[in-house]
Amino acid sequence: MARAATTSDAFNAIAEPQRREILVLLRSGELAVSELAHDLGMSQPQASKHLRVLREVGLVQVRGSGKQRLYDLDAGGLRPVHEWLGGFEQFWSESFDRLDDYVQVLKQTRGERQSDDNDR
Amino acid sequence: MARAATTSDAFNAIAEPQRREILVLLRSGELAVSELAHDLGMSQPQASKHLRVLREVGLVQVRGSGKQRLYDLDAGGLRPVHEWLGGFEQFWSESFDRLDDYVQVLKQTRGERQSDDNDR
DNA sequence: TTGACGCATGCCCATATAGGCATATGATCG
DNA sequence: CGATCATATGCCTATATGGGCATGCGTCAA
Numbered sequence: 001m002a003r004a005a006t007t008s009d010a011f012n013a014i015a016e017p018q019r020r021e022i023l024v025l026l027r028s029g030e031l032a033v034s035e036l037a038h039d040l041g042m043s044q045p046q047a048s049k050h051l052r053v054l055r056e057v058g059l060v061q062v063r064g065s066g067k068q069r070l071y072d073l074d075a076g077g078l079r080p081v082h083e084w085l086g087g088f089e090q091f092w093s094e095s096f097d098r099l100d101d102y103v104q105v106l107k108q109t110r111g112e113r114q115s116d117d118n119d120r
Numbered sequence: 121m122a123r124a125a126t127t128s129d130a131f132n133a134i135a136e137p138q139r140r141e142i143l144v145l146l147r148s149g150e151l152a153v154s155e156l157a158h159d160l161g162m163s164q165p166q167a168s169k170h171l172r173v174l175r176e177v178g179l180v181q182v183r184g185s186g187k188q189r190l191y192d193l194d195a196g197g198l199r200p201v202h203e204w205l206g207g208f209e210q211f212w213s214e215s216f217d218r219l220d221d222y223v224q225v226l227k228q229t230r231g232e233r234q235s236d237d238n239d240r
Numbered sequence: 241t242t243g244a245c246g247c248a249t250g251c252c253c254a255t256a257t258a259g260g261c262a263t264a265t266g267a268t269c270g
Numbered sequence: 271c272g273a274t275c276a277t278a279t280g281c282c283t284a285t286a287t288g289g290g291c292a293t294g295c296g297t298c299a300a
Contacts, residue, residue: 002285003123003257004136015135016124016288020204027207033247046289048248067246067297075211082212084140085202087147091195092202122255123287136258153277166259168278187267187276 007056010077019050023059026073033069127176130197139170143179146193153189
């Protein structure tokens with residue numbers, strides 16, 4: 001068997017660097033195919049193909065505007081990835097450090113000073 | 121050109137469902153190849169191949185133990201994915217809701233009751 | 241209607257996959 | 271050393287990719 005189709009899910013769709021870049025660009029708002037192609041230095045057909053994949057997995061939406069087709073980000077499609085990743089957060093010490101920092105900030109903000117027995 | 125190698129980065133490595141499952145299993149601790157293969161219902165060679173990919177992108181580490189080779193999770197390799205994804209969190213309203221909930225919990229835990237003016 | 245412009249598709253190619261199977265490589269034990 | 275268990279690799283196949291290029295299709299203006 002070959003590798004799963006790029007359109008099988010968000011995981012496969014975002015495995016392509018260029019497609020990730022497209023998504024990043026779309027965070028700023030709708031963009032036409034030619035704009036994306038130009039900004040990322042790729043051919044128009046390539047942009048269209050990548051956008052097709054992103055569309056099929058529900059990461060972007062299209063809207064026709066005259067001759068143009070404006071693509072819009074639909075980040076909800078990334079939730080599965082986010083959720084899967086969530087199960088590993090506990091393994092990144094820095095995450096905890098930041099959480100601790102955050103808690104500290106909250107404490108200071110509230111002007112507290114009790115002994116902290118944060119279990120983990 | 122073909123698709124980027126599965127070993128090119130974590131994004132490509134975790135595009136494979138079975139590899140994601142392997143990582144999930146390893147969250148509970150080290151496991152030998154045959155154990156992984158059995159738990160996931162795949163052949164030993166397949167397990168070895170997937171593990172090889174995960175090893176090459178730094179998502180797991182190996183340790184020989186007698187005849188066995190114990191694989192251990194190295195979730196740090198997922199950070200790039202997590203960070204890239206972070207740029208999209210603002211698009212998921214639920215993320216914010218949960219943060220709010222968390223803040224509420226912290227407040228109640230501390231038995232406070234002041235007017236909350238969390239800016240954001 | 242005819243052009244022209246903006247995108248989407250089709251086609252061809254080189255590459256690499258996941259999987260099945262056989263077998264090489266390693267380590268342990270008698 | 272030789273047998274055996276645990277893994278890693280090699281080989282083969284079917285499938286699908288991303289990219290280049292040409293072209294089909296839809297929209298709008300003259």
